[in-house]
Amino acid sequence: MLQQATRMKRQFLILAVTASVLVVGQCGPSFAKDRTITGTIRNFECGDNCYLTIVDRKKAEQVGLCAAPECKDWNEQAAMPPRFKGKRVTVTVGTGQQVDGSDNVMGEMMAFKKIRFLD
Numbered sequence: 743m744l745q746q747a748t749r750m751k752r753q754f755l756i757l758a759v760t761a762s763v764l765v766v767g768q769c770g771p772s773f774a775k776d777r778t779i780t781g782t783i784r785n786f787e788c789g790d791n792c793y794l795t796i797v798d799r800k801k802a803e804q805v806g807l808c809a810a811p812e813c814k815d816w817n818e819q820a821a822m823p824p825r826f827k828g829k830r831v832t833v834t835v836g837t838g839q840q841v842d843g844s845d846n847v848m849g850e851m852m853a854f855k856k857i858r859f860l861d
Contacts, residue, residue, distance in 0.1 A: 790841060
């Protein structure tokens with residue numbers, strides 16, 4: 743009888759832990775906020791990857807892969823139209839993969855996933 747009660751407690755604990763993990767796993771991402779940076783576009787340059795430099799509110803340079811839909815034409819041309827330099831923006835930040843000229847992944851770094859122009 744004691745062994746059966748112990749086994750039932752163990753099974754109950756396993757079920758309770760499993761249920762907790764499932765609930766946290768399903769609810770967790772919906773509460774996550776996108777990280778954003780507000781600042782001014784300082785520079786855009788391309789090599790094997792294209793990078794956008796933003797000067798944030800604290801006057802710090804933030805360099806990220808230009809991965810936003812707004813960057814598509816800039817990346818293809820390897821140039822940003824001059825009219826965007828100095829524009830105030832809010833960028834949504836994520837992680838992107840740096841690749842070499844042969845498309846081999848070299849590492850990860852900050853990437854700007856969305857750009858919202860404020861001016």
